Amino acid sequence: MKDFRLYVITGEEFHPTRGVVEVMEEAIQGGADIIQLRDKTNSKRVVLDKARKLRELTRKYDVPFIVNDHIDIALAVDADGIHLGQDDMPLHLAREIVGKDKIIGISTHRIQEAREAEQGGADYIGAGPIFPTNSKSDVVDPVTTSYLDEVVSEISIPFVAIGGIKLHNVADVVNSGANRICVISEVVGSGDVKGTCEMFIQKIGEKVNQL
Amino acid sequence: MKDFRLYVITGEEFHPTRGVVEVMEEAIQGGADIIQLRDKTNSKRVVLDKARKLRELTRKYDVPFIVNDHIDIALAVDADGIHLGQDDMPLHLAREIVGKDKIIGISTHRIQEAREAEQGGADYIGAGPIFPTNSKSDVVDPVTTSYLDEVVSEISIPFVAIGGIKLHNVADVVNSGANRICVISEVVGSGDVKGTCEMFIQKIGEKVNQL
Ligand code: NI
Structure with a gap:
């Protein structure tokens, strides 16, 4: 799969007055690359209706759609892949069911889950939630950046850090070795979706405190 | 597809203290044939876990599993088919996605939906809800047996009457031309699942009032 840095997941509850396609297009224009x-x-x-529209959008920008x-x-809709909790x-x-060509990503909260995903042929893993989150996701205690340390040392497939990652704390995540960041509310709930993505991209690119 | 008379759908909320496999096995033993x-x-x-167990059960009894x-x-789980609302x-x-060999059933509430299902290649349709229902299904006003009259006269693929069908009203449905009856709560919520199915089978077989 093509590598990525900024993975944005839809969260329509964070933009009740705007459509999902419009918001995700701004995210892509700001640098979201999956x-x-x-x-x-x-x-x-x-x-299905939303998936069709987002498939069309992501084709236009040549961005993978999960x-x-x-x-x-x-x-x-012939998405590029699926993500499974x-x-x-x-x-x-x-x-x-999906065959070898589709990307499969797996959410992991523990190193054992990460190992199983890697051994099972996942294309990438989500690692988190790093911080407490206000998204409607599975309620799991934050794994903190110490989980990222484990993943960095043990897991070879790409991992993306997820869960409560904001502009104010993304530096901690990047400094723990994450090169790929997944964001929901901080991006899609922003008054400036594109600008927020640009700031994330910038922060992902720089190690803030070289420890 | 193999024809059927008594189609039983799981409704675990109607048997909170018993397992779904046990209840469905009794239904099959009483004559449920899909x-x-x-x-x-x-x-x-x-x-998925329930589907696996019901697939095993239905294989044992050679009953189609949807x-x-x-x-x-x-x-x-290699079910025999899917049912779509x-x-x-x-x-x-x-x-x-599923190919030609799997059964596809479609819920219909209006003759236009029944026509579309038939033209689209459905293997059977559900026609209902005939009566008001206490199942957690899509909230649609009862279509009454007059919808069955339309289906009988226009639709060639098999149809199964569904929605609020009980032992006390199944005769009306059978007299409207339905040879296949779908039941949830009256069967799975019964204190005698097998006996209730046997009574349904008997009532489906006889036209109570030859009009
Ligand atoms: Ni689903």
């Missing part, structure tokens, strides 16, 4: 549609509440038909959980929707379809079954 | 797993609330992993909504799970994945996309 996009995930995450919608665990709406009907398949509604999620669908969270809904393997069927990922297949229907620990409560979603197990990796080996998902791989059988 | 089984659907319907779970729109639990995580994929939880639904998964509601979750195409990925249907593929993962009007808010689920559209038929043509679902067919592309």
Whole structure:
């Protein structure tokens, strides 16, 4: 898979008055280089409609498009990949369904989960939540940047740090060895989505405190 | 597809103290000849686990096994088919994903939906809700048996009547031309699941009032 730095996941609850396509387009224009549609509440038909529009958008900008959980929707719109949590379809079954060419990312909260994902053929892992989060995700205690230290030393596939990462704390994450950052609310809930992405990209590029 | 008379859908909220496999096994022993797993609330992993167990059960009894909504799970456990509501994945996309050999059933509430399902290659349709229902399904006004009259006269693929069908009203449905009956709560919430199925089978077989 093409490498990435800034992974933005949809979070429509953080921009109630704006459409998801408009917000994600601004994110891409600001430097988001991989996009995930995450919608665990709406009907398949509604999620499919959003997926189609985001597929069109990401094709236009040549940015990989990932669908969270809904393997069927990922297949229907020919997304580049799927992202699975620990409560979603197990990796080996998902791989059988989507084949070898689709990206599969796995959320991990513990090094054992990271090892299993790597051994199972995941293309990347999410590592987190690093900090407390206000997104509607699985309620898991923050793993802190110490989990990133474990991942850096043990895991060879790409990992993206996720969970409560904001402009004010991203430096800690970058200094723990993360080159890829995943953000939801700080980006999509921003009054300046594009500018916020640009600031993230800048901060990902610089190690703030060389420890 | 093999024809059927008594289609039982899981409704675990109606048997909180008993397991779904135990209840569905009794239904099959009473004459249920097609089984659907319907779970729109639990995580994929939880639904997958139930699907595996029901796949094993239905193989043992040689009864077709249908998964509601979750195409990925249907593929993962090699279910015989999927059932899709009007808010689920559209038929043509679902067919592309599952191929020609899987059964696809479509819920319909209006004759136009029934026509589209037939023209789109559905293997059967659900027609309902005939009566008011206490199942957690899409909230649609009852279509009454007059919808069955339309379906009988216009639609050639198999249809199964669904929605609020109980032992006390099934005769009306059968007299409207339905040879296939779908039941949830009256069966799975019964203190005698097997006996209730046997009574349904008997009532489906006899036209109570020859009009
Ligand atoms: Ni689903």
